[in-house]
Each structure stands twice: as structure tokens, then as C-alpha cells.
Amino acid sequence: LCTSTVEMLEDVKEYIVGFYESVNAGDSTQISTAYDNWNKFTEKHFKQSEWPTPETVSPLVKNDQIFMFLYRGLWYRHYYSKLAKDVNSDIRVGSWQNYCALFDHLLNVKKPLALNLPAQWSWDLLDEYLYQFQEAKSRQKASDEATDSSWDTVTVFKYLHKLIEKSNIKRTLADEEKGVRSSNEFTRSHLYTYLGYWSIINMCRLNIILGDYFLALKTLDCIKICKKARYTQVTAAHISLYYYLGFAYMMLRRYSDAIKTFVTILLFISRIKQFQTRDDSKKSDQMYTLLAILLTICPKRIDEHVNNTLKQDHAELVSAMAHREVEQLFSYACPKFVFVVPPTVEGDDLTAQSSALDLQRTLFLKEVHQQALLPVITSYLKLYSSITLDKLASLLENKVDKETLRTLLLCLSHKSHQLRWSSGSTPLEGSWELATNLDFSIEGDMIHITDTTERKKYARAFLRNATKLEEVMKDLQRKF
Secondary structure, three states, X not given: OXXXXXXXXXHHHHHHHHHHHHHHHOOHHHHHHHHHHHHHHHHHHOOOOOXXXXXXXXXXXXXXHHHHHHHHHHHHHHHHHHOHHHOOHHHXXXXXXXXXXXXXXXXXXXXXXXXXXXXXXXXXXXXXXXXXXXXXXXXXXXXXHOOOOOOOXXXXXXXXXXXXXXXXXXXXXXXXXXXXXXXXXXXXXXXXXXXXXXXXXXXXXXXXHOOOHHHHHHHHHHOOOOOOOXXXXXXXXXXXXXXXXXXXXXXXXXHHHHHHHHHHHHHHHHHOHHHOOHHHHHHHHHHHHHHHHHHHHOOOOOOHHHHHHHHHOOHHHHHHHHOOOHHHHHHHHOOOOOOOOOOOOOOOOOOHHHHHHHHHHHHHHHHHHHOOOHHHHHHHHOOOOEEEHHXXXXXXXXXXXXXXXXXXXXXXXXXXXXXXXXXXXXXXXOEEEEOOOEEEEEEOOEEEEEEOOOOOOOHHHHHHHHHHHHHHHHHHHHHO
């Protein structure tokens, strides 16, 4: 442990003082450079040890309150990242108290603070806040609640709500759509604008890990899902948003939207592969896992590059789904769920996190089991324009009687109709559409099948190219 400035390495001391001066001067370029260099110094000097303690650093930076809030945040984040095994209740409570003090300081001012944090840093600040909340809650039991009030769910919600309100970000986003510039001081502040914006995304994440998927999507009403949205400025935020958005769609049985969301972000990740962090790679693997599950439940044609990557680099996922190992795959790919109130558990065999996971996993597996036979039935229906219930029942490997088959067909009809999002609408909105290219009706004991695939019209393409060829021939004749 570093207990005095004497024990601190000279280059580390110079870095911290330079970091403080950059933050104090408000130079965004210098702050970004200093912030990026934190990881370089970590790899060089503190890969398996802690950074100099806040008490050691404080005299070097003239006991500057704001910088010390930020330094403590980085110090605790380093502890969680590199020294995870040594994280104890004191570290958790200390980090919680630092977040509370920082947010209170940001919120209890009449004018915006002259603090020019890069968008990446403000994202990391709130992303780590939610991560540490999940980590603390996953270890907490009902018996701890009376003695430990840190990482309280209501308080976490409260700070996210207050940051959204203080920044007036919802009004800002609405004004940007109209091309209007707000006169609110906090709206014009880069720091408050991004803290408010990231708070919306992390509010969505918080609702998802608590199991409220409807409210999670409702939270994103003010964020426009498009290529030029503000979240695309920070890669980690972009990936995180699409991961939680796709997962919420999956749990709400909007499988087409979930597949489209995951394919879109996985294509994006494949283009920035050389810039990926370890967390980005893990999120990518989780999304490929969820995509494998979704394509089994709701078979669809997807982008060729993503499909090839899934089959070649993640062949074990396809194999696992063939053997119906949904439970293990879901457990790996889902977020770390938590309960609002830790459950009462006898003994130490069950943690709050595992029981929260059990609840969400059971609900999803129930849905999967309901659809176990549906892809097989669909594959047979594609071969016929009409077929009797008796004949279809005889084709199935798992023999079912006629009435059970009728029930399964009604189930297939119900599950095939899904809400589908369209560009320009909010994430929660959508129109009811067929998720497959197959529609059918039952008349007595006869099933009538209709292929709804839109056929490509080649006539116009031929006419257009024939006209172009004619113009080329005329040009050649004039030249020669």
C-alpha cells in the first residue's frame, strides 16, 4: 500500500498532478489523454496492486474536492477490476459513499460545474455505478439489509432520475428533433447533458436486471434508435444499449426485433474488431449466444456475415441448441439479475443473484418449452398447400393426437404474430406482423397453407438494364 508521497513513483506522481491540472483547466483534449493514460499506468505499475490511496494523493492536488471525487471513483473501479478477490464490505461501502457524495455535489448546485469530462468518462462513471450495484446486490442477503443500507435500489433509481431531470435531457432531445436550441444552462453543459443521457440508458439497464422489460423499453422513448444518435459516440454505450434492448425484446416475445437488434450491433462490432475491449468481446459472445437461442425459436434469414460467424466461430452454440441446452446458454448470456429486496434464504447455498436468475430463467424456459414442436410443424407445413390434421400428426416424430395437434397449431398461429418495430418509432412501439413467411387456416380437419413470401419482381430490372444496354450500343456505334 502507498501510505505517503515518498513511496509513490515519480512518474506516477507527475501523472496524477498533470491529470489534476488538466481537469482543473477544463481542457477536454488533455483530460481525454490523461484519462486514457490511466489504463497504461495501470498495466505498467498497478496490474496486481492498488493505486496510491486517496489520502496519499489528496495533498498533491491541493485537496481539490471535485478531483478527489473522480480519483476515488477511478481508485475503486481499479479495485473491482484488478483486485476483485480483495473487494470487501469496506470497499463496497466506500465506493457507494463516494458516488453519493459526487452525485449530491453535481445535483445541489444552482449553476453547472465547470467540469469538462469526456463523454467516455461520464459513460464509464455511470456504467461502473450500475455494475457495482449489481455486484453488491448479488452478494446481499435479507439479513444484511437491516445493517447495511449501501447500494439501496431506491437510492440508485433516485440518483438516475435526478440526473435526468437536472440535465433536462428529455427536453433537449425533443428540441434537437425540432432544430431548437435551449436556453437552459444545464442543457448547454456538456457534462450534465451526457450524464443525463447515459442515465436514461442505465435506467433501462436497471429495469431489465430487476425484470421489468416493459418499463425498460418505455424508458427509452426519448432516445432515437438510429446511426447518428448520441450513443454512437461511445462504443461501450452503443454495445450496451443494443445488448439490453435486444434482451428486453427477447423476454417480451418480440423475437424478430431481438434478432434484428443483435444482428445490427454484431455487424458493427465486427467492423471495429481491432478496437474491442475485453468487455466488448464478452458482450459480443453473449449476443451470439442469445442469437443462437432466438434462431432456434424463431428461424429467420439473417445477414450472411453474422450467420457465417455464428456457424464457424460459435459452432458449439449451434450444437448446444441442437441438444436443447437452453438453460446453460441463457444463464451465460443473460444480464446479472437482482431482486429489489434480497430474498430470505436459509443456509449459504443460494445467493440473491442466483435466485433472481432462476426466476427469469424459469419464465423464459417455459416459453421455449411451449414452442418446442412448433419449428418441426412449420417445416412440414411448408411442404404442402393443404394437409389434414391426421396426416400431419402421423408425420411428427413425437406422436400427438388430433386435438393436441390442433392446440399446437393454434399456439403456432399465436406465436407467429409479433410486434415489430419500425424506424422512426419508439422502441416500445410496433405493429403486429407475421414473423414467418407462412400463414394457415384450419377448416374442420383440413389445414390450408399460404406462402406469404414476397416474390422479387424481375421485369423492371430487365427493362431497366435492357434500356441501358441499348444506350451503350448507340454510344459505341457513334464512336466507331
